[in-house]
Amino acid sequence: MSALGMDSVSEPSLRRWMPLALLAAATAIAVADTHLTESGRSNLPLMFGVAALTAAWSWLCHPSVRNVPILYFVVRIALTAVLVGINPWYGVYAWYGYVEAPNYLPDRLVYPATAVVAMIASASYIGGYPTTPVLVVVWLVLSAGSFALVWYLSRAVIKSREQEIERARMLEELTVTNQRLEETLAENRGLQTQLVSQAREAGVMDERARLAGEIHDTLAQALTGIIRQLEAADRGGELADGARPHLKLADELAREGLAEARRSLRALRPGQLEGSTLPKAISDVAERAGLPVEVDVAGAVRVLPPDQEVVLLRTVQEALVNVTKHAKATRIGVTLTYFEDAVTLDVRDDGVGFDPDTVGMRADGTGLGLTAMRERLARVDGALVVESAPGDGTALVATVPVVAS
Structure with a gap:
């Protein structure tokens, strides 16, 4: 029955003003009906007094300003019952009890309170509280019908709200799942980049190993042989003095080339780096x-x-x-x-x-x-x-x- 509450559609200030507006409307209709039918004029002072008391109670003791929801509701329904007994048009005010019951009462009291509100509202349908057995039967039937209708509507509203809550929960879960999926995809992209990098590095290492073998078997061996030949020529005195600077330069270049080749063999990294x-x-x-x-x-x-x-x-x-x-x-x-x-x-x-x-x-x-x-x-x-x-x-x-x- 809590689904009949107005938590999702109104603010506390609206709840405080709504009963007063309905009470004023019901009072205006009752006064107009009294003058038009020229009946019940003697009840006007009592009606105004109870209506004023009801308005004061609703304004001063409303749960939005006083923490007395159960007491507020019980007194408010009792005063409503009196008003309907004075003039049936206060049924306009009585129906708002269906809205207030689930907002101000514990769950265990909502259905009994709704049944009481249905009985008060049904009395207004038949022009007041029943005074004959037939009217009593009609009143009870109307009360049962009103209660059943309210119960059915409340169940429909509850089901609708549960579905909305379930949809919201599923949407939240879907959002979380999408976020996790995006994180997983981002992680996979990072892993893919890492794998590509590793594969490239592995290919580079293989190529380096191949080049190292070729450098060792060709260039390094040739440079070593050149250096040995230059050393032998220098020791044997086979060159004229004018050729020795060229011999020295050739030896330096060969040694530098050999050093570079050896660096390449170690890491294939240029000497400048x-x-x-x-x-x-x-x-x-x-x-x-x-x-x-x-x-x-x-x-x-x-x-x-x-x-x-x-x-x-x-x-x-x-x-x-x-x-x-x-x-x-x-x-x-x-x-x-x-x-x-x-x-x-x-x-x-x-x-x-x-x-x-x-x-x-x-x-x-x-x-x-x-x-x-x-x-x-x-x-x-x-x-x-x-x-x-x-x-x-x-x-x-x-x-x-x-x-x-």
Whole structure:
């Protein structure tokens, strides 16, 4: 029966004013009926007195201002019963008891109170409380019918509210489930990225192992043999004094190449990056280019995966070699930019330029610089863009993605 309450549709102030409005309306109708029918005029003073008492009780002792809900309801129903006995039109005021009972009474008292309200309201239907056996029967039947109707409506309202509560609960559960699903999908995306990264790293490690074997069996062995031959020539005195500086330079270059090969065998990491940062390594390479190179670094410098740093450093080396050999440039600019999700490397020169579409491998085996750069960058999911034209210099932009940590 609590479903008949007005908790969901009104504020306490409305509950306080509604009984007074209904009482005033019932009083006005009763007075008009008395004057029209010219009957019951003698009851007007009593009717006004009880109505005033009822209004005062409703205003002063309403549960919104006094914590006496049961007492309020009992007195309010008793005064209503008296008013209906004085004038049946106060049934207009009586029906509001159906609304107040579930709001102000414990659940165990709601049905009995509803039955009392039904009996009072049914008395107004037959013009007052019954005075004959027939009217008593009619009154009881009407009371039972009113109670049954109110009970049925209350059950329907209760069921409707339970369904609304269930729908709200299911919607809340669905929202929570969707949130968990989104979190799971985000976690799966992270795992997928991690797996791709691990697979790429595994492939890189396999390639490093293969290259290490090839370097050990070819380049390192050849450099070691060259050094041994140069040492033997120096000890044997087979060279003129004028050739000794060249012999010394060749020995230094061979030893440096061997040291680099051994570093590659250990970690395939260029010597410039040993104990250094990528910007410092690029600056060191630029200083040895033989041309004036301006190096700039933008963004927050951070350590990249070793394979990415190696690729970027090798790209700078190859680009500077190409500029030195072919561009006839007077100015070279190198910019390393750290973005949140990527790192870019720009190499620009004011040289003679070329047509990128016509560059490729030549018959003598040269011309592989751009192809090698692209292949290196592709191994780390990077990309290379070349902008150039004859007489307009060259701009080379290498980009590698960075997975946010």
